[in-house]
């Protein structure tokens with residue numbers, strides 16, 4: 001299923017046949033490009049970047065690599081091909097044909113899901129806006145920009161759904177996507193994690209490791225949707241998401257590797273004099289990013305989530321592979337609760353627990369990479385273990401929002417939290433130090449002092465390839 005690049009908006013949804021929709025998207029396109037110029041990667045307009053561009057949505061060979069000026073990247077609308085006779089696979093409409101248009105009775109829920117999803121995409125680009133100035137290598141700079149252009153395309157994907165299926169209020173929501181901004185005190189992004197700072201590369205790699213992984217799980221749940229255009233859009237987005245998590249995992253892994261090498265070489269845990277990042281600092285950044293991402297899954301017990309499931313709008317992770325009735329009749333699920341100051345568990349109707357279930361999948365998946373980081377540390381004979389903090393640590397949404405705990409989940413009072421939080425979360429001094437070593441490296445093949453080189457280059461190119469060309 002090839003993509004038509006002769007159109008002003010590349011697409012595989014026959015936009016040319018729908019003049020009204022085409023006009024709406026063509027009206028939005030200049031606003032998007034203006035947003036990219038003002039809020040996208042800073043000072044990047046003239047750079048030529050070795051980017052991957054989708055040429056087909058088929059599983060084999062969908063990508064094309066070449067140097068592109070980012071404002072000329074061909075953002076467009078790509079959906080995976082329709083599945084013949086696709087059915088709704090869960091909830092009260094299970095077994096009915098998947099919807100090809102918006103079911104009127106679920107319009108507002110569906111719009112809300114699409115708006116929440118869409119809002120995160122430009123938010124991440126805004127959060128990462130200044131990172132190009134401090135890239136640790138050309139290889140990393142290129143990866144940052146690849147992630148950014150794809151997040152831009154994911155916004156296009158959600159805006160397409162809003163404009164194509166939600167009429168006037170869809171168009172208004174599409175405009176609002178470019179009006180809210182990450183961290184803007186008056187018009188912030190919807191979910192808090194998308195308002196946080198990401199202004200150093202350790203944060204960027206944590207972001208792409210944890211936050212993009214939330215993206216994977218949320219998109220996978222929406223890819224099960226009974227609303228077929230949403231399912232097909234999310235399926236294609238997931239193929240791109242995998243690369244973002246690769247950037248996160250290899251990025252953290254390379255930092256851990258370099259820190260271990262420096263510790264061995266200089267026989268010290270304190271890397272601040274040798275331009276490296278201490279393992280304790282890496283742990284603090286991990287605590288921060290992991291905990292704010294747990295919030296992204298919503299409340300443990302959620303009527304919204306129950307409604308999305310029952311209505312057939314948002315399924316569970318790999319819904320069709322789960323061996324049950326897909327309606328959750330009479331089923332229960334154990335969720336954490338707070339009893340006074342004690343963390344305990346409770347059984348609730350499984351249908352109301354799907355946020356928690358998804359969060360647990362996310363945690364398991366996150367742990368797998370952390371195990372790989374720990375192997376790097378062990379291989380250097382260093383006695384240190386990186387850990388994911390307890391689900392109750394540093395939470396602002398859900399059962400644990402009102403309490404303070406240590407990273408291992410021991411409840412503590414406000415005074416102790418105030419006194420000790422700097423042991424567990426990045427302090428101003430930690431951020432200042434990390435920022436101080438973010439000195440740009442733009443010579444092909446060279447790496448900053450605090451990160452090891454990647455194992456291989458991109459798409460078979462050597463490590464010292466000019467992944468980004470400056471003029």
Ligand code: BYC
Nearest residue numbers: 116117120124211212215218295296297298299302304305
């Ligand atoms: N922040 O019933 P609940 C990605 C509110 S990342 C602020 O649990 P629900 C990406 C909630 O709105 C993936 N508010 O909520 C990654 C509700 O308000 P009302 C993005 C929050 O709806 C990297 C109330 O609390 N996609 O793609 O079940 C780079 C009750 O909560 C938050 C999605 O998130 C929060 N964190 O759960 C680029 C998928 N959590 O109704 C991209 C779509 C809850 O009382 N979104 N509240 O006024 C959803 O599925 C759901 O909206 C959520 C929230 C899972 C996020």
